[in-house]
Amino acid sequence: MQKYTLKHLQELESESIYVLREVFAQFENPAILFSGGKDSIVLTHLARKAFYPAKIPFPLFHVDTGHNFPETINFRDSLVDKLGVKLIVGSVQKSIDDGRVKEERGINASRNQLQTTTLLDTIEEHQIDCAMGGARRDEEKARAKERFFSHRDDFGQWDPKNQRPELWNLFNGRKVMGEHFRVFPISNWTEMDVWQYILAEKIDIPGLYIAHEREVVWRNDTWIPVSDYINLRDDEEVVKKKVRFRTLGDITITGGVESEADTLEKIVEEVAAARQTERGNRADDKRSETSMEDRKKEGYF
Amino acid sequence: MSSYLDMELLRFTTAGSVDDGKSTLIGRLLFDSKSIFEDQMDQVKKTSQKRGLDHTELALLTDGLRDEREQGITIDVAYRYFATPKRKFIIADTPGHIQYTRNMVTGASTANLAVILVDARNGVMEQTCRHSIIASLLQIPHVVVCVNKMDLVDYSEEAFDKVVEEYEAFAAKLDVKDIRFVPISALHGDNVVNRSKNMDWYEGPTLLNTLETIHIGSDENHIDCRFPVQTVIRPHSDEFHDYRGYAGRIAGGVYKPGDEVTVLPSGFQSKIKEITTFDGALEEAFAPMSVTLTLEDDIDVSRGDMIVRTNNQPDMEQDVEFMMCWLHNEPPRPRAKYIVRQTTNEARAMIKDIQYKMDINTLHRIEDDKSIEMNDIARVKIRTTKPLLTDPYRRNRHTGSLILIDEATNDTVAAGMII
Structure with a gap:
């Protein structure tokens, strides 16, 4: 029976496609949370496969902090164009202008926390009943306990101690008005799986992931890119380095690593040899030991 | 790298209580297979120091939620990932205490293999039986019994053999196709990833080696379409x-x-x-x-x-009998209606009959007390509003499984293995 076995990437792909189709069948108005990062790109690619030969039946939903890598926005727009799907943008700048949230101050200020309000407001405005994300359980310890189908109350909150049990592949997406779900089709993928899959499937990704020359400053043990949104300290020195990014978030807090990996093959080798988690370069996770859990409870991605 | 693309995926579950070394074992597997990153290890070291421990507590690698870290217990199923050059692994790490039966059942539902820990000093205990019965009930195809803490019995072959004998006597009552035994010390790393120098008498594979090579190709049903x-x-x-x-x-x-x-x-x-x-x-x-x-x-x-x-069809029935695990803290209401979900099908259902409850420490049937509470396992019969298309769970875990959802709260309240 050796013939009838799947390799691990095929099995993960099959599982994720199954989840995407369950979302389509169980919800009225789902959307794919699209950050322009590799995980949401892989998720979008899987959605394409799940509904082929039909188009992806979901809009892409981008929470725009205003502090983007310009490359991310270009990539987003050309992908939306190519797939012929609708794009929904929730703007953090607008939430600030409307007085819904207050901008953080200080040297480590970021708009990371503010995204939650924009996310929840946009979900309500567009009556999205299921927001799919590319979060993975291997990323962070609070995420290790996340379900595929994760229920949110009408304040958008996650109650980690009172999650619905999830057995086999029987997903329960039932809810009352006002509640919504977060669904994570690539829960079981690791960073390595994602890179292997991008390589195997030849998926287009932003050049930021590949080693390139860039102006950066050394801050919080990582290379932070120089941009219009960053306040330089007196003692900080701008240098040019060959870097790549392992995750893409807000440009003000996403650190790069020095790297020579300028092809996908080399990235895979580098990931295999890495001794730091990919979120090790994300200042948002370093605020406290349980900062991800705390943000998730409030409704973060 | 091409070898990485050729890997199979093994999903396994580990169940254990506070003192049996489960978290240490997982920490050891992750650590010795070099799956722990520096920043994760730094955080664990920092927390160990903050708590005044004089060693680095590997068990902390597996605690996720704030309450769990504060209380030093595992509340929910956590999923962990690691890979070796031979296979990729997903661990469903579940708390083993009786009040968490529902989590063990959840973790077992998608597993190809169960790792069951037995303390070499104590032999087969109530919780060993419980974990094994759940593995059998959920039809996990392979069970690996790790006889742990061998260092505390002087790495003695007799101690190991005694546990094996006890376990085999008990397992004769179970429905598990493949059972293996490995003598280990999770604390010192004997036979977890690296072969033990203290147990020359053991010639079998290490735990990791077993996980890497066990044949999982025939775990899916390739007969009934x-x-x-x-x-x-x-x-x-x-x-x-x-x-x-x-x-x-x-x-x-x-x-x-x-x-x-x-x-x-x-x-x-x-x-x-x-x-x-x-x-x-x-x-x-x-x-x-x-x-x-x-x-x-x-x-x-x-x-x-x-x-x-056309020539091989499933059962098509409105009366469905199954072994039920009750997952919710409120017991079933008399004559309440539930939504049954089975494969992609959904129907309304009523629990018609509770035939018996099962003592999950002994397999004994309890016929005089049929009140169902959270974590109870019982044989029940439901009547559905339309026919379900089912196979016995023993024959097919996908078409033989179902969940019940409370219509009033939308909570998932029960899991069922169709007989």
Whole structure:
């Protein structure tokens, strides 16, 4: 029976496609949370496969902090164009202008926390009943306990101690008005799986992931890119380095690593040899030991 | 790197209580297989110091939620990932205390293998039986019994043999096809990843080696063709104007174009025209692949239907009997209606009869007390509003499993293994 076995990437792909189709069948108005990062790109690619030969039946939903890598926005727009799907943008700048949230101050200020309000407001405005994300359980310890189908109350909150049990592949997406779900089709993928899959499937990704020359400053043990949104300290020195990014978030807090990996093959080798988690370069996770859990409870991605 | 692409995926579950070394074992597996990153290790070291420990507590690697870290207990199922050059692994790490039976059942539901820990000093205990009974009930195909803390019995072969003998006597009552034993010390790393220098008498593989090589190719059912339809795909585009495909994940068997099939429950017959995927049409497809089927004839097929081989059909019943694990802290209400979800099908159901409860430490039937509470396991009968298309759980874990959802709260309240 050796013939009838799947390799691990095929099995993960099959599982994720199954989840995407369950979302389509169980919800009225789902959307794919699209950050322009590799995980949401892989998720979008899987959605394409799940509904082929039909188009992806979901809009892409981008929470725009205003502090983007310009490359991310270009990539987003050309992908939306190519797939012929609708794009929904929730703007953090607008939430600030409307007085819904207050901008953080200080040297480590970021708009990371503010995204939650924009996310929840946009979900309500567009009556999205299921927001799919590319979060993975291997990323962070609070995420290790996340379900595929994760229920949110009408304040958008996650109650980690009172999650619905999830057995086999029987997903329960039932809810009352006002509640919504977060669904994570690539829960079981690791960073390595994602890179292997991008390589195997030849998926287009932003050049930021590949080693390139860039102006950066050394801050919080990582290379932070120089941009219009960053306040330089007196003692900080701008240098040019060959870097790549392992995750893409807000440009003000996403650190790069020095790297020579300028092809996908080399990235895979580098990931295999890495001794730091990919979120090790994300200042948002370093605020406290349980900062991800705390943000998730409030409704973060 | 090509070897990485060729890897198989093994999902296994570990169950254990506070003192049996489960977290240490997982920490050891992750640590010795070099799956722990520096920043994770730094955080664990920092926390260990903050708590005044004089060693680095590997068990902290597996605690996730704030309450768990504060109380030093595991509340919920946590999933961990690691890979070796041979396989990729997903661990469903579940708390083993009796009050967390529901989590053990959850973790076991998707596992190919269960790792069961036995303390070499104590032998087979109540909780060993409980974990093994759950593995058997959930039909986990492989069980690896790790006889742990061998360092505390002077790495003695007699101590190991005694536990093996005790376990085998007990396991004769169970329905597990493949049981193996490994003597280990999770604390010192003997036979977890690296072969022990203290137990020359043991000639079998280490735990990791067992996990890497155990044959999992026949864990899926490749005989009975079962295709539960998830959704219908209609592109409405110029290129695929008349295309009508049925999307789903194969729950059993092998499908080929030209196969004679019957759509249930309607009973309409047709032939498979094409197995569509994004990467091109396939010559054959098997469980657990996600594909889209098209049929030669234009017949009415929708979500919840099942496309099966005409000469091999599942049971079609409104009275369904199963072993139920109750998952919710409120007991079932008398004559309450539930939503039953089984494959992609959904119906309303009522619990008609509770035949007996099972003592999950001994397998004994309890027939005089039929009150169901959270974590209880019982044999029940339900009546559904429309027929379900089922196979016995022993034969197919996909078509033999179901959940009950409370109509009033939308909570998932029970899991069932169809008899």
